Amino acid sequence: MKKNRDYEETFQRFFYSNSIPMALTDMETGVFEDVNPSFLEITGYTREEILGRTSLDLGIITPPERERMKARLEEKGALENIRVHLPVKSDERKYYICFGEAVRMPTGRKILCVARDIHLLLTARQLLADQENLLDTIFRNSPDFLVLKDRSSVYKKVTPAFFNYFKGINESGCVEGKTDFDFFSEDKAREHKMEDEEIVASGRTMILNKSYKSDIGRRWYHIVKAPIKDAVGEVSGILCTIRDVTTEKRMEMLLHARLCISECRASTNSYGLMKKIIETAGEITESGFSFFCSARKNGGHGVDLLIHGPEGFVHTGDAVFVAKLLVSSPFMMCRQRGEGVICNIPDGISAIAFPGVGSVRSMILLPVFEEKQLVGFFGAGNKDTEYDELDREMMKELCHMGCDILKLKRTEEKWTEVRRILKNIAEHFPGMIFRSGVSFPWPMEHISGTCEPLTGYGPEVFVQAPKLPFSSIIHPEDVKKLESTIDHSFLNQEPYEREYRIFHKKGTWRWVLERGVGVWGEDGSPVAIEGVITDIHLCGGPK
Structure with missing residues (x-):
């Protein structure tokens, strides 16, 4: 008896002092006969509210669950890892893993239940599930x-965009467990592997810009490789974020091309500028050749067909060949639509053979207009991959840009020629061409022509900071007449002419004829006089 009492006292001390929630229930009825303080603490109930009630009354388990648990106890004598939610007075649901064991006591067979709080575990699992x-x-x-x-560069997960790049792999194809060596060339894969190893070793993020050539053409990517660290700070994997920046990169190439062509404008003629534009078209579309074909019968651009291909530039003025080219399928389609066309299928273009290029596999073609008139075709061909809308847009922008720059260059060339003609006229004109102020003493701003034969002085004497004002060599009797004539001209906004005498450096008076016109500013007031002074001394003076 004493031994049993000692055992009961030990059990009670263990039961009531344990921080783990414990309960003692009748095996037959399921009625709670005793609970420890830890059980009361987690439920918020009092002993009186718990004792005498069953797990069914408290909603801990359902009747079918109780029958299954009872059968298991009968069979094995214990319960393990049974997930239940204990009743909590605040109506909060708290889940526990219960362990139960059948014990024989003087009052009958009982079940000793021990509960382990799994609330934090379930919360962590839910958080993990939410994050996943x-x-x-x-x-x-x-x-x-x-x-x-993972840290060994083995693929764990990829986005659908990955399959857009690797067209030979569909989304149903599993990439988990593969490496870069399964998708890239050995050199590229080895390069990626070295980058990954550096990230794992250093624990630092790596930012890269790379270009790859794939089934869909050359693409440019902005790549961020970031290490994934575990709870202790060790690198457990790598997250690669790869953004396709091909559109931005090709627009950047187009802008760079514009700058290069604009810079080239100053150092070459229209023909050289056209060659630069054609060559650039091949570069930015990665084409095997590029060209311009004139649609004018007289070759209005100074060229019938100019091609840049594997052998460099080829220029042909073969009218028969150009005529056949202009009636071929893509050229006729482009002419009819009035917009760019893309031919990625050899049908219809395989018969075309450009000099220095050979057969044509694919082509992109745009019409070139000047003042709404078709003047030619601008195009490229034989790209390793298919031409797309981005190629067409880039060609279109380059075409417009090239036309604008060429037009500006031709205007510059025309004005250069005009200036050359005017310079020759001014240098050999039998008189003095001038620009002066509008008020007496009419200071000279510019003089060209035969100033020295007319006056005996060089132009530098009269212009800028003059050593001798031109009005000072005019005969005093003629100054007032000239001033009156100029004033009358300004008043009526019409040209004037006046004969007067000037004092030649050799000491003689000479008769001259001045013809001039006022130059008017934006506000309507005269800002200068421009005109010419000719020698009429040998003609016998004034008429």
């Missing part, structure tokens, strides 16, 4: 490439 769901949502909807690798 968020990660999955990001991966499914991100327009960027997202590649998740």
Whole structure:
């Protein structure tokens, strides 16, 4: 008896002092016969509210669950890892893992239940599930490439955009467990592997800009490789964020091309500028050749067909060949539509053979207009991959830009020729061409022509900071007459002419004829006089 009492006292001390929630229930009825303080603490109930009630009364388990648990106890004598939610007075649901064991006591068979709080575990699991769901949502909807690798560079997860780049792989094809060596060339894969190893070793993010050539053509990417660290700060994986910046890069190339062509404008003629534009078209579209073909019968651009291909530039004025080219399928389609066309299928263009190029596999072609008149065709061909809308837009922008720059260059060339003609006229004109102020003493701003034969002085004597004002060599009797004539001219806004005498450097008076006109400013007031002074001394003076 004493031994049993000692045992009961030990059990009670263990039961009531344990920080783990414990309960003692009748095996047959399921009625709670005793609970420890820890059980009361987590439920918020009092002993009186718990004792005498069953797990069914408290909603801990359902009747079918109780029958299954009872059968298991009968069979094995114990329960393990049974997830239940204990009743909490605040109506909060708290989940626990229960362990139960059948024990024989003087009052009958009982079940000793021990509960372990799994609330934090379930919360952590839910948080993990939410994070995984968020990660999955990001991966499914991100327009960027997202590649998740472990620390050994083995693929764990990729976004759908990954399959747009590798057309030979569909989304049903599993990429988990693969490496860069399964998708890239050995050199590229080895390069990626070295980058990953550096990130794992350093724990630092790496930012890269790279270009790749794939089934869909050359693409440019902005790449951020970030290390994923575990709870202790060790790198456990790598997240690669890869953004396709091809559009921005090609627009940047187009802007760079514009700058290069604009700079080239100053150092070459129209023909050289056209060659630069044609060569640039091949570069920015990665084409095998590029060209301009004139649609004018007289070759209005000074060229019938100019091609840049593998052998450099080829220029042909073969009228028969150009005529056949202009009636070929893509050229006729481009003419009829009045817009750029893309031919990625050899049908209809395989018969075309450009000098220095050979057969044509693909082509992009744009019409060139000047004042709404078709003057030619601008195009490129034989790209390794298919031409797309971005190629067409870039060619279109380059074409417009090239036309504007060429037009400006031709205008500059015309004005250069005009200036050359005017300079020759001014240098050999039998008289003095001038620009002067509008008020007496009419200071000279510019003089050209035969100033020295007329006056005996060089132009530098009368202009800028004059050593001798031109009005000072005019005969005093003629100054007032000239001033009156100029005033009358300004008043009526008409040209004037006046004969007067000037004192030649050799000491003689000479008769001259001045013809001039006023130059008017934006506000309507005269700002200068421009005219010419000719020698009429040998003609016998004034008529």
